[in-house]
Amino acid sequence: MDVQAWTYLIVGLTFALYIGIAIWAKAGSTKEFYVAGAGVPPLANGMATAADWMSAASFISMAGLISFMGYDGSIYLMGWTGGYVLLALLLAPYLRKFGKFTVPDFVGDRYYSNAARTVAVICAIFVSFTYVAGQMRGVGVVFSRFLEVPINFGILIGMGIVFFYAVLGGMKGITYTQVAQYCVLIFAYMVPAIFIAIQITGTPLPQQGFGSMLTPEYGGGYLLDKLDGLHEQLGFTAYTDGSKPMIDVFFITFALMVGTAGLPHVIVRFFTVPKVRDARISAGWALVFIALLYTTAPAVAAFARYNLINTVSNTQYAELPSWFKTWEGTGLIAWVDKNDDGAVQYVNGKAFAGKPAFTEGEGAEGQRLISNELTDNSNELYIDRDIMVLANPEIANLPAWVIALVAAGGLAAALSTAAGLLLVISTSVAHDLIKKQFNPDLSEKAEVTIARISVACAVLIAGYFGINPPGFVAQVVAFAFGLAASSFFPVIIMGIFYKKMNKEGAIAGMLSGILFTAAYIIYFKFINPAANTSENWFLGISPEGIGTVGMIINFVVSFVVSKITPAPPEDIQELVDSLRYPKGAGEASMH
Amino acid sequence: MEKGQLQEYWQTNIKYLVGLLAVWFVVSYGFGILLVEPLDAIRFPEWTGGGGFKLGFWFAQQGSIYVFVLLIFVYVALMNRLDKQYDVHEE
Numbered sequence: 064m065d066v067q068a069w070t071y072l073i074v075g076l077t078f079a080l081y082i083g084i085a086i087w088a089k090a091g092s093t094k095e096f097y098v099a100g101a102g103v104p105p106l107a108n109g110m111a112t113a114a115d116w117m118s119a120a121s122f123i124s125m126a127g128l129i130s131f132m133g134y135d136g137s138i139y140l141m142g143w144t145g146g147y148v149l150l151a152l153l154l155a156p157y158l159r160k161f162g163k164f165t166v167p168d169f170v171g172d173r174y175y176s177n178a179a180r181t182v183a184v185i186c187a188i189f190v191s192f193t194y195v196a197g198q199m200r201g202v203g204v205v206f207s208r209f210l211e212v213p214i215n216f217g218i219l220i221g222m223g224i225v226f227f228y229a230v231l232g233g234m235k236g237i238t239y240t241q242v243a244q245y246c247v248l249i250f251a252y253m254v255p256a257i258f259i260a261i262q263i264t265g266t267p268l269p270q271q272g273f274g275s276m277l278t279p280e281y282g283g284g285y286l287l288d289k290l291d292g293l294h295e296q297l298g299f300t301a302y303t304d305g306s307k308p309m310i311d312v313f314f315i316t317f318a319l320m321v322g323t324a325g326l327p328h329v330i331v332r333f334f335t336v337p338k339v340r341d342a343r344i345s346a347g348w349a350l351v352f353i354a355l356l357y358t359t360a361p362a363v364a365a366f367a368r369y370n371l372i373n374t375v376s377n378t379q380y381a382e383l384p385s386w387f388k389t390w391e392g393t394g395l396i397a398w399v400d401k402n403d404d405g406a407v408q409y410v411n412g413k414a415f416a417g418k419p420a421f422t423e424g425e426g427a428e429g430q431r432l433i434s435n436e437l438t439d440n441s442n443e444l445y446i447d448r449d450i451m452v453l454a455n456p457e458i459a460n461l462p463a464w465v466i467a468l469v470a471a472g473g474l475a476a477a478l479s480t481a482a483g484l485l486l487v488i489s490t491s492v493a494h495d496l497i498k499k500q501f502n503p504d505l506s507e508k509a510e511v512t513i514a515r516i517s518v519a520c521a522v523l524i525a526g527y528f529g530i531n532p533p534g535f536v537a538q539v540v541a542f543a544f545g546l547a548a549s550s551f552f553p554v555i556i557m558g559i560f561y562k563k564m565n566k567e568g569a570i571a572g573m574l575s576g577i578l579f580t581a582a583y584i585i586y587f588k589f590i591n592p593a594a595n596t597s598e599n600w601f602l603g604i605s606p607e608g609i610g611t612v613g614m615i616i617n618f619v620v621s622f623v624v625s626k627i628t629p630a631p632p633e634d635i636q637e638l639v640d641s642l643r644y645p646k647g648a649g650e651a652s653m654h
Numbered sequence: 655m656e657k658g659q660l661q662e663y664w665q666t667n668i669k670y671l672v673g674l675l676a677v678w679f680v681v682s683y684g685f686g687i688l689l690v691e692p693l694d695a696i697r698f699p700e701w702t703g704g705g706g707f708k709l710g711f712w713f714a715q716q717g718s719i720y721v722f723v724l725l726i727f728v729y730v731a732l733m734n735r736l737d738k739q740y741d742v743h744e745e
Contacts (some may be wrong), residue, residue, distance in 0.1 A: 143721055144719050271702075643660065
């Protein structure tokens with residue numbers, strides 16, 4: 064069987080599995096729809112959380128990014144795992160004890176204020192939409208490359224699947240589907256990684272392989288030393304050294320960690336377990352399952368980097384393997400023969416300005432021609448970072464079924480995250496806005512119906528953005544983490560650990576944190592992108608890391624304001640006391 | 655539960671948090687970022703099969719993540735014991 068037949072088979076089987084689970088786990092009540100009846104065992108919740116968290120970006124893009132960034136890629140590895148320690152220690156158990164459905168629920172009740180709740184709802188919806196558009200796009204890319212259907216048709220299929228199990232099953236359907244999706248995606252990630260580790264280092268464990276010796280066929284010597292040497296030769300910064308300033312690495316890592324702990328679709332997972340102690344341990348399980356992929360990713364990155372340089376550097380175009388031409392066909396690779404020698408020169412620097420603009424006709428070697436303005440360095444190669452994971456099995460010459468498996472894994476990662484986000488959006492609309500703000504007398508049955516309708520609308524809007532991606536998707540990811548870091552995280556932490564924090568302090572803190580962070584990001588990303596260089600940054604902190612400063616501002620402002628305004632009412636202080644010990648948590652309540 | 659006892663339970667919890675978060679900070683921001691250069695002068699011993707790893711780089715891309723996982727499980731164990739001790743655990 065060829066790659067395409069294998070892909071149809073494996074993707075078809077996994078989709079049938081997801082639909083089967085959705086039918087089995089149909090939700091009846093609001094509690095089942097929002098928090099899966101608070102009856103998910105911690106191990107299963109950990110797996111579902113891991114699938115929810117690991118998006119198309121983690122699965123498809125992250126190893127590619129690290130591959131090109133070397134040491135600097137550590138910001139993602141530490142930033143997207145360290146937040147779970149904060150979740151398990153500082154947030155999850157207390158929010159579970161609180162026992163409601165959503166983050167805005169907590170903010171609204173703890174700060175006895177509908178204004179605070181509204182700010183929280185708007186942030187939750189904004190953060191979730193930002194994210195979900197990117198997932199739909201990821202689904203489209205996988206479909207178009209592996210099943211050779213147009214990207215838009217791929218997005219429609221993806222929408223149909225998510226629509227089916229999110230509308231039908233709510234959180235219950237989503238959770239159990241995510242357990243299956245985790246298994247698919249981790250298997251799909253590990254198999255090629257293990258294959259390649261054996262191939263080039265002779266050890267099956269990728270985590271160990273990338274610190275060990277290359278096999279004699281690959282030239283021997285330590286892989287990382289070889290990479291550093293190759294990088295030096297080609298004019299790149301050494302692979303194990305970074306080129307970002309230390310202060311920026313520090314602040315970006317911190318913003319990603321705190322942002323992770325403040326993301327509503329992650330926090331809501333801890334409302335779904337039966338007990339407080341389950342909330343603690345399920346954060347632990349989630350991180351185990353996440354760590355499996357996150358410790359493999361840097362190994363995959365190093366293997367792919369080595370294979371890539373070895374395969375393309377100074378190779379005649381005519382002798383390049385077929386994957387090079389396949390990806391050139393999708394427009395994610397481009398080559399310009401600057402010195403007319405027919406071979407690929409790959410060195411540091413951009414081959415040409417911007418993304419490749421292909422023109423009709425072929426060059427002397429049969430390559431696709433581009434019309435971009437060439438730079439005056441000697442680099443001739445353009446490679447989109449996103450292809451590293453998807454092309455990796457082909458670069459390493461692995462069997463067709465492994466390549467098909469990677470496609471199914473990418474889809475599982477994108478769909479599971481999309482579903483979790485869509486649920487947050489629908490809960491925010493049905494529960495936090497309609498039920499809490501406009502119509503408190505809404506019956507439970509009507510609320511579930513409204514929640515289903517809003518999931519359906521959210522799927523359509525997300526699909527629209529997937530088909531017509533706004534140019535700013537990549538830029539707004541910094542936004543999602545920055546906003547979560549500068550708004551939700553401080554406000555929840557203080558709600559639990561600082562009994563005297565009041566409504567005035569919380570609102571002032573959230574607004575100042577968000578406004579500062581948003582203004583900084585909007586200025587550098589949209590108003591004046593030309594000035595987005597380290598000389599112009601505040602203390603040398605990039606827009607990606609500014610959420611950390613926003614968080615500090617939030618903490619300081621809310622503390623000062625709470626000191627000069629009246630203390631919170633007695634019953635709120637008692638509520639905070641009761642959050643602090645597990646006994647009597649009971650089930651997530653209907654108020 | 656009595657106020658004084660709750661206070662004591664909470665103080666112990668805070669003590670655990672401070673200790674564990676100190677480790678969290680040291681392995682990631684300390685070893686992986688601030689001290690990465692001096693640590694990169696040290697390598698894994700040959701026999702581990704990971705002799706290509708410089709220590710700072712390893713903490714940034716591997717070690718910190720393993721420690722994060724460990725920290726959560728240590729916290730879970732400490733708190734389960736503490737909950738029983740103060741009789742605030744769930745049935």
